[in-house]
Amino acid sequence: MNLFEFSYGIIHWLVDLVNNLWYWLGDVLPWVFGDFFDAVGDFAASHGHIAVMAMLVEALIIIIIGLVNVLNFIWIDRKFMIITPAKVDRMGFLLAPVIFVGSSIAAMCTIPMGFEFYVGTNDTPYSSYPLPGGPEYPGVPASALVAFALFAIAPFAILTAGWSSNNKYTLIGGLRSAAQMMSYEIPMLLCVASVVLLAGSFSFFGIVEAQHDIWFAIPLFLGFIVFLTCLVAEVEIQPFDLPEAEAELVEGWTTEYGGARFGLFMMTGYLRGYIGGALAVAMFLGGWHGPAIIPDPIWFLIKAYIVFVVIEWMRWSVPRVRVDQILNIGWKRLLPLAMLNLLIAAILRTLEVF
């Protein structure tokens, strides 16, 4: 039996399972929920939407089967794949992936991808200007600040994971991550400050709107480069992926994780790569602005993926740096450059170019 036959057999089995479940549910469900189905039937018959209702019920049942499958896979994963080592600190070990994934996804939610494409309500526009009385934007208030705050939670999760795994490699990885992220947070936020200074708004809407005429990457080119470098360090991609340097620290702070938890870490690592791209686009590359043939969110996605691809391209081209060198770069090179960039922004603002 080769792989194709094997997978073909599995798919065949799954299709059989779905069909059998369908018939089984068709027999049993009315018996259990007789009244409910009668009522539904009555409703459908009385309103003449039988076909629509049938489709809805079908979709519902398919979703239920999908959920059952998900539960099945979770069960398999918990039973056979997820290994919690005996001497770990269980609390931190189990909590770290949750914090890591949760904070990253929350950070992603704050970034709007278009004027009509954001997470939030239309009803309550917030004043996003640092001073009261400015223009009002929808979505999360002061979304840029919130996004960076959520984005910066991850080192704590990494440190927790590294410490609680009770392993020397993970410990070193976690501490490296803490040192690296804290030292790169400052130049990055200085770049953000220069952007906010030019845009005059803490909201992504305000920042993107301010780039309607010219992208901030052009006047603040220095800041863009510094921001991109810090971003690579923040999302732990190749030249700066010291916390999980697989050559020296086995797999860094994820060494003791397995199964779905490791999968979450891995997936969220790439997700953070995308978030980094999205942040760079919103801050420097004009957000969703572009020729109108393509809708705004698509523009945003295209730009974000281009930044992501450039980051990955760099990842595959260069080795990783050493831990003392990464801190030297952060504190001795990028911080002065970020300050210089802030100065440039302040001069531009004072000259009222923007």
Place this chain on the structure above:
Amino acid sequence: MAEMWINMGPQHPMTHGLWNLRVKVDGETIVDAEPEVGYLHRGIEKICEDRTYTQIIPITDRLCYGSSLTWSHLYCLTVEDLMGIEVPERAEYIRVAAIEMQRIASHLMWLAAYAADLGAMIGFIYTMRDREIFIDLLQALTGSRLTYNYPRIGGVAHDTPPNFERDSLRACDYMEKKLKEYEDLFDGSKVFMMRNVDVGKLKKEDAMNLGITGPLLRGSGCNYDLRKDMPYSVYPEIDFEAATHPDGDCYARYRIRMDEMYQSCRIIRQAIQKMPKGKWRIVAPRNAPAGTGLGRVEDPRGEGMMYIVGNGTDRPYRVKIRSPIFVSVSAAKHMLLGYKVADVVAIMGSFDMCIGETDR
């Protein structure tokens, strides 16, 4: 952070084989180191005492998976010294060409592993792709991909295949083009230079006293290449240079190996062009006389040496193999102290570890 011992090995991405490097770190700085070998000890020296001289050739292939041809060649050289037989000239030229191909393949594999150690997976992929060219050439020549079993006592196993000369010259041209690409990929990369320059410094006097040979010694500025200084085979008739670099850091060793690949291309070209027609093998005697044979070659990793005691039968009385890495790794502590954990991979990677020959 307090000081703690870390076991890098026996199963660790850095080790390239089964060995253990225990490092004591203070934070990220190494304050003590202790290499442990022996996980792959197969007792080859003892096995050789129970095999006939011919049967040992495939076993010496297994000494090093990276450059198996060099070791079987060294064994054949030693037995020829013990038996006192002369090898036909064509066989010598075929051997030299094959060994230099093996040297390029071995250095490319080193570069692949070293790049992967430093985190540049692209180096791993590119160099392994180009190594395939030389593996294919050696496969056509010898009949096998990795453990060639090609040299014989008194010559080589069979003649060169048709088109071998043309393919070798083409491979050399291709390789020189690709080496430029690697130089862009590594020397042109700021990060690679940061990781290599002034890392793993080894002084010339220390290297000489510690018995270190090969690219590590030449990287420390000592111009000692057995192919030049104690020539064997037909190396005296071939014009090449032994690469040296005065710095003694990881970058110097990288540079040495790159230059050696250029030189190997030069040697292959000359060996192919000078190769005479004629016999490639003579019938070797079955029994070796009582006495000793000594062979020394310049392995891709250093000075390979073999000492065989014969006692008149068809089986050697004692085989002693000197592995270059066995000596170099004993000096690991001298090179590691004071550097960071991340430098361990760079420094130990620049050794070109091959645990098969180290543990024998």
Place this chain on the structure above:
Amino acid sequence: MTDKKRTRSPGFVLRPMKRTGTQVARSLILGKPNTILYPYQKLALPPTYRGKHVVDFKKCIGCSNCVQICPNDCMWMEKIDDPELGKIERPGVDYARCLFCGLCVEVCPTVAIHETGEFELADRTREKLRYGPKELRDDSYADKISEERQKRSLPVLDMGKCTSCEKCAGECPEMCIAMVPVEGVGKKKPEINLAKCTSCGKCAVVCADKALTMMDAYESYFEMPEPRFILKNCTGCGACAKACPADCIYMIEMPGTERVLKDGKKSKPKKRAVFVLEKCVGCGKCFRACKFKAIEMPGVRK
């Protein structure tokens, strides 16, 4: 080259990125992949490739030289009944232990064993990796490849027919035939110095009894051990002659050794083994067959 200055690049990460970018663009746009789809496409293997063995049953003489030279003891001789060839011994290979060194192919005196380009030998159990002679048999494989080993035509002696006439020794232009007396038999036997023989065939022409015939033999790369015969231990049992795969041992009667039996008749004379070492392949089977220590073979183990 050696004192080249180190090239410190100001390009930071741009030079390697340029290289990787051009490589990706090349392989994506020009579409020249570096890999192949293995089970569907296969690499062209060189004709020298060492893979699974095939044994030519008609050429193989069952000498077990391949078994003896195998460094891993992964071959064995199996007695089989072949409808065509009768009771024969042929080698089998255990691929769980084989290291594909090719020494068995090199040592074979009749070039009966070859290595093919087949390398997909993986199986689920170790027993299935033991390939017996029947699985290795391929009598037509030798026609498919060009022969590497050089053939040489050599005079071969049939001791049973030889009359010790010494014509061959007189005829040989290279003077490489010497008549050596065989102890106890009272005959002389021509011994041919193969190193000097030029395969001219004059000795075979001149031999009146057709005892010397020209036969093709493959040149051997190995010096094989030769049996040493000790006459005083020989009982004339003939076990060695039966065991010899190359038919180079002849049992010759020794005149003057007849014993007088009780009824006054004379018994048959005692026999001794006579070795025609030109044909010997050095397998050591006679040494192993001899129960009376009449044959010595240094370097061969029982």
Place this chain on the structure above:
Amino acid sequence: MAERGKSVLREGMEKAPSSVEDAPEEKIIKALMNDFPTAITDFKKLRAGVVRAKIERRDLLKACKFLRDSLGFEHISMISAVEYDNRFEIVYHISSYAKRMVVELITDTPLDDPTVESVSSVWGGANWHEREAYDLMGIKFNNHPKLERILLPKDYLYHPLRKDFQGGD
């Protein structure tokens, strides 16, 4: 980074001086014979660049120091121990970078007392060679800094390269 690249040579292990004077094989034999007239028992030029000399084991360390300091042999290639029927032979292959020459220094020990002076204070590279000889052949090296098993497990009972070794568990 005060300790970066710090020299960690042990005490008593001085740096090898480099001698550039050119001396053929006979000169080396003569120099050895002059300084150790009683200890050198046999010498022979094997081939170009290889000299064999037999030396009594009591003078081994002194001879090695002499070779390094006065003759410029700064590199020890190999230490091999060979067991014969009546003796152990310990063979030192010592080579010189400048002179392109190998000296094969052979010393004998009786079977029941396989001890010899360690030369790891002369050449640092001899350290692991001597440990290996101890591990596999059971030669004891006096004044060795750390004479432990290196290739085999620490609790192994046999010295497997000896001819009487039949295979342990």
